Amino acid sequence: MRRRHSLRIRVSIAFAALGAVLSLLFALGIWVAAHDVSQRLMDETLSAEMADYKARRARNPESLPPATASLRGYLVQPGTAAAGLPAPIADLPPGRHELLLDGIPYRVAVEEVAGERYVLLFDETRQQRRERRFLVYLAAGVAFITIFATLGGVWLAGQVIAPVTELAEAVLRADPDKPPRLGRAADPGDEIDRLANAFDHYLARLAAFVERERAFAADASHELRTPLAVIRGAVEVLSDDPGLDEARRERIARIERAAAEMSELTDALLLLARERNAPVDTPCDAGPLAARCVERYRPLAAARGTHLQLEVAEAVLLPVPPALFAIVVANLVHNAVAHTRNGRVLVTLDRRQLVVADSGSGIPGEDLDRVFDRHFRGPDSLGAGIGLSLVKRVCERVGWQITLDSPPMQGTTATLGFGS
Template identity: 45%
Template sequence: MVSLLLSLGLSFTENSLGDHLMDETLYAEIDDYISRRSRNQNSLPPATASIHGYLLTQGQSNENIPPELLSLKGGIHQLTLNDTPYRVAVVDKNGERYFMLFNENRQNHREKTFTIYLVSGVLIMILISVCVGWWLAGRVVAPIEELARRVFRASPGEDTETIAQGFSSDEIGQLAQVFSSYLKRMRAFTDRERNFTSDVSHELRTPLAIVQGVVELMEEDNQLERKQQERIAKIGRVNSEMVNLTTALLLMSREYTDEAVVQACDVCEVVSVAVETNRYLLSEKTSVNLVCRAHPNIGAERTLLNIVVANLIRNAFTHTPSGTVSITVEDNGLIVSDTGTGIRGEEIDKIFQRHFTGTGSTGSGIGLSLVKRICDRYGWRTIIDSTEGQGTSVQLIFSSIPAKNPALTLP
């Protein structure tokens, strides 16, 4: 912008000076011719390649004077004769009129040449300025880009001191120290959370295994009454759910390790087991229709897949006091639909929120939030369509391209 303004100023100044010099030259030639005529009345006006003069006197023929000049008044004028531009000075003195013409071709050529040089110089200056500015910006931005690369590549498992290493003590260095301190705090927090989850899962699995063993022994006792057997079976089901939940928590705590726990899971088999496991939730007026149109095998931890499928089926069984629950397994997902109580329109967007319980729900609001976390972990999608009083349809779509180390991906 500065170079452009400077070039415009120089161009205007050059044009103004050129016009001023031509005017001074014209008046100087007129004065010189008047002076010569005062000494010699027969002196002829100048006639050179650049300057050409004419004199108009009383009683003298004006046939040699171009007619375009006769209508001009005193002063400076612009005129074109025979396609040649002229700058004309007209002076009246002693009853005589003097015309002095300056051929502007050479002056215009000089101005164009000057303009070309000026524009070229401006473009070169702009190019040099851009290059220098780009270089200076690179020098200024380089530390920020390096810091951004280090922060992007940083993980809680590496040494946090490497982020701030090599930076000076200026503002960028201070910012690097802040990032390093923040990453160190985040690493400590994730370590505490992971250790807590792992420790709790391990500590719970031991008593749960003992309970499961006692339940299996009691189920083999044929002397128990029917109600006692039902109660023991209920304890066994709840204990199995707890085992699956603690296993899932233990898997979640491994998200920062290098161990990839991925298995090939038969979705139809997982769905069939979930249906049989949760069949006790069905009322006598509710029927189940299971259709396996395909037998997809997906790469996932079986326990996590079982939690997702079991939660969807359990909710359908629980909220269908009468009617039909239809489960369809397709090539890239499954659909669980029921003719139960349905979900209110304002609650559909909240059902995956942690601790949210809908109308008529007796749960704690953790099941579907855990389903959401597992689905996000593997790149699966859930689509819910529900009408209150008519039923609900939940579609679980598996990712067509499994994520790299999906069991280790943060939800």
């Protein structure tokens, strides 16, 4: 996606562009008008000098053509050639012409009266030098106006954007529990007030949503924990019955494992529903907790002919709630065991990471980037597609990194990095 500049910069650029365009158009208009006036003045000067010379010649036929620093005149009588008349001028028709002689620009006036040709040459060097100097002044004016428009745009953008910036900062500081009043509901004034009122409405809805979430979490905590405690208590009582045979004890053990999973899942979901900055009372002793999760899936691994092994290199204390770590380990181990038959699952734990490596069927390359999506199920999956998405949510919540490596037909390695 193309990166967009801030609104302040865009307004400043717009003002600078507007100032540059308007000043250029204004300067162009002045230049065209000034050049036209200059041409008219030269033509009027030539006309006046031409009329004066013809009048003097009417009074005195021996009168000489004008000859000054910027004006030269010639008289061409029938059948003769004027002395010193440049060759390019001899064939010019009557009227006004532009001519360059020896690198000098001239404005030429040619008239014919009674067979006589009157020619006047006006040297435009000074006039063009003045026009170039005037053009420099115009360019400086354009640059000054552009700079002034830019500075004005920066200042004006700051004044216009300031209420929006203040509103954005107020929204960022807003507490969902106690949303502030940002706008004026009774008298919504300008667009900023209307935007603030819209934010007020949104924050009020957000506060109501947060309150509903907390109420649901509290109700779920009570309504789910109580029956789970009853189930686990009943399992303990049944397990103490000496008359149970091995098959019934195995069924009771499965009920106990399912109740433990439900309890951990409930705790994890309730923790995820809380605020992110909720403090952790005691750190999680990861080693024993990982061992309990591994032991829970050992019967499933044995039933699939898979060897499940845990290696803990050192004591690991994590600053996270135990329920979150347990739900991550349980899901990773369960996925590894469920996709491995007559193979091996190795779980290793140290202070840097938890690694769950299996020798199972692996994950197809086209599915590897989607396994953490909610409700995504692989071709051999029997679950609802929530386990790994829940793992991803927990990792995002506590700042862990989860990666999967699955070479074709070589199993899968899940690496849970604890970061710093």
